[in-house]
Amino acid sequence: MSEVKEGLYYSESHEWIKVEGDCGYVGITDHAQQALGNIVYVDMPEEDDEVTQNEEFGAVESVKAASDLISPVSGKVTEINEALEDQPELINQDAFGNWIIKVELSDKGELDALMDAAAYEAYCNENL
Amino acid sequence: MNHPYIPHTEADIQRMLDRIGLKTIDELYADVPESVVFKKEYDLPPSLSETEIRRLFNELGAKNRRLTIFAGNGAYDHYAPSVIPYLIERSEFITAYTPYQPEVAQGTLRYIFEYQSLICELTGMECSNASMYDGPTAAAESMFMALAATKKKTRVLISETLLPQVRKVMHTYAKYRGVTLDTIPATDGTTDLAALQAELETDNVAAVLIPSVNRYGIIEDCTGIAEMVHARKGLLMMYADPSALAVIRTPGEWGADIVCGEAQSLGLPLHFGGPYLGFLACRKEWVRKLPGRVVGATTDTDGKRAFVLTLQAREQHIRREKANSNICSNQSLMALYVTIYLSLMGKQGLKEVNDLSYGGAHHLYDRLLETGLFEPVFSRPFLKEFVLKSKLPAENVHHALLDAGILGAIPTEEGYVSFCVTEQRTPEDIDRLLAVIKTLKP
Amino acid sequence: MKYYDKLIFEWSHEGRRGYSLPATPWSNTTDELPARLKRNTDTGLPEVSEPDVVRHYTNLSNMNFGVDTGFYPLGSCTMKYNPKINEEVAALPSFTSLHPLQPAETVQGALQLYYELNRALASLTGMAECTINPFAGAHGELTGLMVMRQYHMKRGDLKRTRIIVPDSAHGTNPASAAVCGLEVVEVKSTPQGTIDLNSLRPLLDDTIAGIMMTNPNTLGLFETEICEIASLVHECGGLLYYDGANMNPLLGVCRPGDMGFDIIHLNLHKTFSTPHGGGGPGAGAVGVAAHLTDYLPNPRVMRNEEGVFTVCDHEDAAGQISGFLGNFGVAMRAYAYIRSLGREYIRQVGPLAILGANYIKESLKDCYKLPIPGLCKHEFVFDGLINKETGVTTLDVAKRLLDYGYHSPTIYFPLLFHQSIMIEPTETESPETIDRFIEVMRLIADEATTEPELVKTAPHNTPIRRLDETTAAKHPVLRYAELSSEN
The missing domain is CATH 3.40.640.10 (Type I PLP-dependent aspartate aminotransferase-like (Major domain))
Known part of the structure; x- marks a missing residue:
């Protein structure tokens, strides 16, 4: 059974975002990493790239699958998690502890379209 | 009679149909709409035996002309180890x-x-x-x-x-x-x-x-x-x-x-x-x-x-x-x-291939200029191919060589003629090409 | 098969050589090139003797499985016997010595072969004209889609930039469409795996360039509603594209052209017996209906009234998609195959391929889960073992087959089922070979119950065992220099 963490916002495409002030850390959920299996590569944007809510900003690859990363919010990428370049398996080890990008949110109102932990857990159970 | 690539005998077919629970082979595609089932003959000649296949390909091959290649343009006549x-x-x-x-x-x-x-x-x-x-x-x-x-x-x-x-x-x-x-x-x-x-x-x-x-x-x-x-x-x-x-x-x-x-x-x-x-x-x-x-x-x-x-x-x-x-x-x-190829040729072999091609190409380049029928176009370092300006129409030179069994003087987009020499071309090949060129009159 | 660990670089000794060239008769060498244009680094090529090279590659070949080694029931790949006469005639110097820029009058035999192969393929598929310039199936798809787009463009119908692809299609179909600048619209399959007409209808409008289909589809099932699909797509102004990966069962049964397809590609390395070569060279012939012949790619081979063959370009063509006339040597092999079978034996291909597939299906359906009962065409799909309790997966069954000297079927495709095993026997396999395969499949099903660990850890008798693919993808080592620097 996959883990869901309180205090984060969730998208239907299985990304989470942890908001701190005007910024948010974006990663993929435990459910998503389990579905993918051993992650071998994370394709990340560059710093200063713009991301848009519900649009692709990168991809996560396992040996025989690839999954696009869909941004839960719009804004500017202020940091990428460089540790994932050499150790993509960190996401398998702790999906919520290893964010992928840090985004400066351009519209905090967009967060309203996302789910909280309880809603996401229900969503995952529905779609099993 | 069975075709050599298709092993099934009548008895085999019947045994296999029995396992499936069908009577005739046509029942295997009973789901194909009647209107699209192909009932005519293919527009193909009848089956050929192996001897006839050999003959057919040899006859087709005989309609091709094997030329001495002095052309490149993306396809090169290089030596290949046996x-x-x-x-x-x-x-x-x-x-x-x-x-x-x-x-x-x-x-x-x-x-x-x-x-x-x-x-x-x-x-x-x-x-x-x-x-x-x-x-x-x-x-x-x-x-x-x-x-x-x-x-x-x-x-x-x-x-x-x-x-x-x-x-x-x-x-x-x-x-x-x-x-x-x-x-x-x-x-x-x-x-x-x-x-x-x-x-x-x-x-x-x-x-x-x-x-x-x-x-x-x-x-x-x-x-x-x-x-x-x-x-x-x-x-x-x-x-x-x-x-x-x-x-x-x-x-x-x-x-x-x-x-x-x-x-x-x-x-x-x-x-x-x-x-x-x-x-x-x-x-x-x-x-x-x-x-x-x-x-x-x-x-x-x-x-x-x-x-x-x-x-x-x-x-x-x-x-x-x-x-x-x-x-x-x-x-x-x-x-x-x-x-x-690269394993056999190794460091030295591939260098020799280039030296032989380069040497032959530069030899041909110089000799062609000496005929007076060509002018240089560029004066930059080249390897095994080069272009020249021909005083005769490019097509004429090209065809004169063809008549002698040589593919060379390929006309380029600009109307120059291009030549290529690889390590496969001998001094005799080049002399033969030059002999044809020398028969041409400006 | 025997494990052999060397790479050619590990045979290298300074001063050895495996070639023999004449001494140079010329006075110039590349040494005189200006220094700035010359290579300054070592080429890193090995230095090996001829016998060492021969032994090395012979030893490598001993770790390979091919159609000539054993039964290769790889679904969707049509691994039929590759006749040896094809190899012999394709190696004739009267063809191999031809330069692609030789004028038409010096290559009449080659052009005649190209032309006659196209006529034969046109007759076998019910199309008007073909090209064999594309190099492989995927390249044929791309070329066919270019023809489709060119047709719409030439008519000024510029908004047709979307293409319908069934959700069960192989990934190459949507990938080819995207490379051709088309937006992919997926159409759902029915639970039987055929196209759902009710899902198709609402998708058809004036932005649709066409639909890509295989028939039989990826489950080996005939799309019985093909005539309705064809008229629906044509009514909306779109074209029908036929992916010929599954053409083998149609030989002697029916023709894509008669079903309403406008554009097709054929894999000469599947249906027409040319060897797969470990991943090519293949050939992806493309055929079109009469109203599309002007859009076939350049250059084209034509025959004039005097029976002389010419190579020409057409101004309306979709463009040029290959340096010259495609994998000509592969076309030669396919032509030899078609002429060997001739019009009488080529009719047997489809029915006997279908017979073999149904025979295997019926003989194993009590051990392996058959998700869609009934007749199949040249191939069919099991959804793993019926007994799922032991945890033995399709991958395990596939690997265990290797121990018994069989190649694995296609696995985990199509994606409609979780444990897909896709089996295609082809018409060149004898009933005895098929019987032995059935026995082994049943034996593995037994082992899965009695000794599941044996199956889960298979293969045991192959030169190597299961691989660490995660590390390979995470830290790719793609050349010898990286491998040797690691040690």
């Missing part, structure tokens, strides 16, 4: 499928790994895929690769000094995908660097493709191009003849990011244009944008060294419409061919 056809025709290589079951395909996987290593050595790149179809399609794929690598840029520049078939195929691919593909003109037989600099000003250029040896046979001097392109955050791509890379400055040394080209020059038979071998290599930074199959080293559960298709998440069978390329089958057996 052992290669024996090895590549081994059943275990030629009748295998793509190595998706690595436990029973280490032969294929190992030679692809060797091939990738050899292509990297020749080009000065860090990664190569398992092969492409031919040079022109490899160039087209390199264009898509560069666009994916540079993300927001939408324009690609190619040199007018590339072979016409390379430019044509790239334009076809670009047209349907919606890529802006523009041509940098030539000046004095090489890419016009001032024009390139001006085009780069637009800042929208994903990549520039320059030939290392161009369609005039001239070795392009790429000094400063990589810096110029990189300053605008574009990529430098080079179209190379891998045989020549044994002696001329490599794309890696020029600072290129991606290298593509035609590897037919590594001893593959001319074979009327195919099968040939495209190749595509790049710096490690761009490996995840590389199209096609890639083999990597790993170990098995017992710790033995082993090889496997890897980075598959890039490919069409996983990425579907998001894949950067649709290539699946490539030219694997031809990759084995050049792997064996």
